[in-house]
Amino acid sequence: MAVLGTAFTAHPVGAVRPFVTDDARIVDKGQVGVETFGQLATSEGEKPGFSLRSLQGIGLTDRVELTVGVLGFEYRDRRAVAENLIVQPKVILHRSFGALPSASVSAGTIIPISGNRQRWNNYAMAEASWYLFANPDGLDPYDCWLSIYLNGGAKGRYDAGLGGRQTSKPFWAVGFEVGTLVRQLRFLAETFNGDPFEFAEEFPAFQTGFRWYKNQDVQVDLAWKGVNAGHTGDPNDHWDYSLQLGLRIVFDAFR
Numbered sequence: 001m002a003v004l005g006t007a008f009t010a011h012p013v014g015a016v017r018p019f020v021t022d023d024a025r026i027v028d029k030g031q032v033g034v035e036t037f038g039q040l041a042t043s044e045g046e047k048p049g050f051s052l053r054s055l056q057g058i059g060l061t062d063r064v065e066l067t068v069g070v071l072g073f074e075y076r077d078r079r080a081v082a083e084n085l086i087v088q089p090k091v092i093l094h095r096s097f098g099a100l101p102s103a104s105v106s107a108g109t110i111i112p113i114s115g116n117r118q119r120w121n122n123y124a125m126a127e128a129s130w131y132l133f134a135n136p137d138g139l140d141p142y143d144c145w146l147s148i149y150l151n152g153g154a155k156g157r158y159d160a161g162l163g164g165r166q167t168s169k170p171f172w173a174v175g176f177e178v179g180t181l182v183r184q185l186r187f188l189a190e191t192f193n194g195d196p197f198e199f200a201e202e203f204p205a206f207q208t209g210f211r212w213y214k215n216q217d218v219q220v221d222l223a224w225k226g227v228n229a230g231h232t233g234d235p236n237d238h239w240d241y242s243l244q245l246g247l248r249i250v251f252d253a254f255r
Helices: 002-006
Strands: 031-042 049-059 064-069 073-076 079-082 085-094 102-111 119-134 144-159 165-179 185-192 205-213 219-228 239-252
Touching: 031 064
Parallel strands: none
Antiparallel strands: 031 049, 031 239, 049 064, 049 073, 064 085, 073 079, 085 102, 102 119, 119 144, 144 165, 165 185, 185 205, 205 219, 219 239
């Protein structure tokens, strides 16, 4: 992806994968955003698993973005399994900087490529973002000392094997991004009611890490994620953990 990034004029992207809490922002019309992230996951009693994923979003208009992604694979127990395919439209309702939040809505469908192909996960949510204390040079309004992200909605599962049964439950997420003593290094933390891509995941779940804002062209993320794997109250419940490294680039493609 680094080669791809040097072939076009790049622009910054917002608080998205590998972090779960989404921001109220899309790429500009005619741009393509590429978010690629690898993961090392550990689960109690199992060998570590590896995965590589990628999201590609295109700005259809100044307010509408279409994302297609999580094209990749997971390697666990000497088996490589294709990841599911995600299709997500996202619409900006309001852009703002300062005390008033930016707002957007999005909805997604997870199309099974491997495993049980009769189960289609889905989600719909609203996103609000506050961008506070922008860099005084004024070149990038999203280059802020403090950003706050809030998501709310629902995630569901459609089971074609049960006669077309749809099951849904609430989804929420809250996170923030704050500057450090080194201007290009930001600290991020979030908690959420399970990943919207993963229907079975529930609260408590968290993720924390750092973002290297190299410049307005390139961002690199390092994140540590923890998810309670039981949710049953049983004393044998355990936590699953993962370490993720992500690269984000946006480039002009259709201008």
